[in-house]
Amino acid sequence: DAKTTQPNSMESNEEEPVHLPCNHSTISGTDYIHWYRQLPSQGPEYVIHGLTSNVNNRMASLAIAEDRKSSTLILHRATLRDAAVYYCILQDNYGQNFVFGPGTRLSVLP
Amino acid sequence: EAGVTQSPTHLIKTRGQQATLRCSPISGHTSVYWYQQALGLGLQFLLWYDEGEERNRGNFPPRFSGRQFPNYSSELNVNALELEDSALYLCASSFRGYEQYFGPGTRLTVT
Numbered sequence: 001d002a003k004t005t006q007p008n009s010m011e012s013n014e015e016e017p018v019h020l021p022c023n024h025s026t027i028s029g030t031d032y033i034h035w036y037r038q039l040p041s042q043g044p045e046y047v048i049h050g051l052t053s054n055v056n057n058r059m060a061s062l063a064i065a066e067d068r069k070s071s072t073l074i075l076h077r078a079t080l081r082d083a084a085v086y087y088c089i090l091q092d093n094y095g096q097n098f099v100f101g102p103g104t105r106l107s108v109l110p
Numbered sequence: 111e112a113g114v115t116q117s118p119t120h121l122i123k124t125r126g127q128q129a130t131l132r133c134s135p136i137s138g139h140t141s142v143y144w145y146q147q148a149l150g151l152g153l154q155f156l157l158w159y160d161e162g163e164e165r166n167r168g169n170f171p172p173r174f175s176g177r178q179f180p181n182y183s184s185e186l187n188v189n190a191l192e193l194e195d196s197a198l199y200l201c202a203s204s205f206r207g208y209e210q211y212f213g214p215g216t217r218l219t220v221t
Binding site: 032034036042043044045046049087091096097098099100101102103 | 114143145152153154155158165166168200202208209210211212213214215
């Protein structure tokens, strides 16, 4: 079973920031938090991952709560191309396979 | 750099037949993962291979099997196909890291 919970769907307007939440209350100290997204008719693609500290890359930012029981993926300016299903995944061992939940379907309105 | 490639893109089989799906990882990657994405069921983990060995297996019957070759490419075999095996089969690769890179998938249709 997936160890994360996410809202089923969210909506955003184009060019506005989007905050996608994820709860992982049973996270262990060695679990990494991953975010992937799946655009229509494509395989999932890596977005970002982190352990304890907040992380930034060219695609997004990851804000991790101090107790690590929740995290938020931040898209700073949503574009139509960001419409996808976003998955929050915990990985407990180096290289271990992922357990995907249903994810959050993000719709971006023009 | 070439990404993960999968073949064939589409595969149509009859119930009871066998299907073979192939995956070529990114050059230098030693781990290959297989996932099944059936309509309405989300992504389910199938198999994980690393350095030629099976490292983990998801909750699938034994008729789902595979192997990893010395060049790290991989094959997924599904025997005695059933209608519910119709799905998108995704392969991902990784090099001893946390990021997995996914291929475009093979769409298997069982009639």
